Amino acid sequence: MIRSDATRNRAKVLAAAELVLGEQGLTARMDEIARRAGVGVGTVYRHFATKEALYAAIVTARVDLLLQQADRLRTTGEPATAFFTFVTRIVVDATTKKALTEALRDAGIDVKAGRSDQRTRMHEALTALLQDAQRAGAVRPDVDMPTVLALLRGASLAAESGDYPVPVLDRALAVLFDGLRPRPA
Amino acid sequence: MIRSDATRNRAKVLAAAELVLGEQGLTARMDEIARRAGVGVGTVYRHFATKEALYAAIVTARVDLLLQQADRLRTTGEPATAFFTFVTRIVVDATTKKALTEALRDAGIDVKAGRSDQRTRMHEALTALLQDAQRAGAVRPDVDMPTVLALLRGASLAAESGDYPVPVLDRALAVLFDGLRPRPA
DNA sequence: GAAGATATGGAACCTGGATTCCGGTTGTCA
DNA sequence: TGACAACCGGAATCCAGGTTCCATATCTTC
Structure with missing residues (x-):
């Protein structure tokens, strides 16, 4: 079962990433994305195995x-x-x-x-x-x-x-x- | 007095760098440039204070x-x-x-x-x-x-x-x- | 060809940034 | 509500590359 907060965080990460990537392109840093999503880097990685995977998504x-x-x-x-x-x-x-x-x-x-x-x-x-x-x-x-x-x-x-x-x-x-x-x- | 081998090496570095930079752009690595110039990284740095300086030249x-x-x-x-x-x-x-x-x-x-x-x-x-x-x-x-x-x-x-x-x-x-x-x- | 100055190579060091780890939290389900 | 699994945060770890250092090798000059 996928926990509700998990889905919520996933969305937040995705949103933040879209924003940051839009602004900074491939050089954007993972912790910046995490920060903007109001989440720890660990969480970002829980949802996307790697920076590249996040981009791909x-x-x-x-x-x-x-x-x-x-x-x-x-x-x-x-x-x-x-x-x-x-x-x-x-x-x-x-x-x-x-x-x-x-x-x-x-x-x-x-x-x-x-x-x-x-x-x-x-x-x-x-x-x-x-x-x-x-x-x-x-x-x-x-x-x-x-x-x-x-x-x-x-x-x-x-x-x-x-x-x-x-x-x-x-x-x-x-x-x-x-x-x-x-x-x- | 500038030693003759120094000028020679400077030229070699410049040539190699032009080549490598042409091929790989800004992501080219310093040691690769040094290698291709047939020289140590130290030598590259003796002639160009920094990667950026080399590019600029x-x-x-x-x-x-x-x-x-x-x-x-x-x-x-x-x-x-x-x-x-x-x-x-x-x-x-x-x-x-x-x-x-x-x-x-x-x-x-x-x-x-x-x-x-x-x-x-x-x-x-x-x-x-x-x-x-x-x-x-x-x-x-x-x-x-x-x-x-x-x-x-x-x-x-x-x-x-x-x-x-x-x-x-x-x-x-x-x-x-x-x-x-x-x-x- | 000896002395001193200048260069050289490349290992060691440093830094920024991705990725991993794990003790502590929180959602879910009975 | 209690138990447990799924999740979290973020410090610690790793790693790639740039930069520094210095013992050693080469010029130059006298």
Whole structure:
């Protein structure tokens, strides 16, 4: 039987970790996370065998969220906005969630444990969105997934590094998107 | 009097460090650098007071090189190619020199010690190239330096992370450049 | 080629931070 | 409520890497 306080603490740790990891990325310290959760390090370790495991838990959850959004956008019918919105969302996410970006390396995760199916799923989701957008003539037909991924990753990394004010990021993204659109002959 | 073997070793350390830092970035270990230089750690420390100082020395040198190239390009007369070539050069550089990219944070250096004038110089060089290109109608007039820097940084970071084959990076850069060009009405 | 100054190698030391351990608490169940 | 298992906190332990130290080896100079 799992004790009630245990579940409660687990949640607190998760929440604190999400916060701290978002702020400091992979360099965040375990005791800092514990402190913010109002809990001892021991407790953190009781719930997550290792720092990496803790990260994995968080990243996994977040990626799942993104995947859901991708699905929803896809069924919205508007391929052009679906694609650009999703990409934007990823980048914006990166602004806050340092750890996520790290883990987003090549559109997925490889944070050890099996979870690599997420990587595939994310890849598939993006491919679908891209192809739809291309079919709709909203994205030039000659860019492929790897290229998009590289750009996306670059944007996320830049965003993640934090010292850019939002408007600058917006403008940068705008430029990038313009580059992705088909040239008007 | 500086002993001849001392200068020789200094050079060896510098060379090894440039190599190792290029490969592994800031996480490179001091003893690895020493090993590759065929020297003891003590010797490394005799020449560079601290890991950071060693990095600074290398980055400074490299940025100086880039600055020279910027100058040369600028006087070449072709504003459009000058700008795009320079940007490309920086990104390509990033492919090999992890440490550099790190340090290139917002177009400069702040690796502690004073050297921050390089930051200014790099910034000036880029601004000059950008403005020239804009005046020549090769870059849309509505992008500003911060935006370019953000994009540049993103590209460098992506490139730095290494797992992209050259052609992908080329294509990504092409897209980015297209975004920077003025839209043909 | 001897003396003194300067360098060298690399073992020892130190520090920050992850992980482990365990005496003391608290939730659960009868 | 009592007994016991599941949990807790956080001090102690471990470990990886940076940095220091110094006995020994190399220059340089006279």
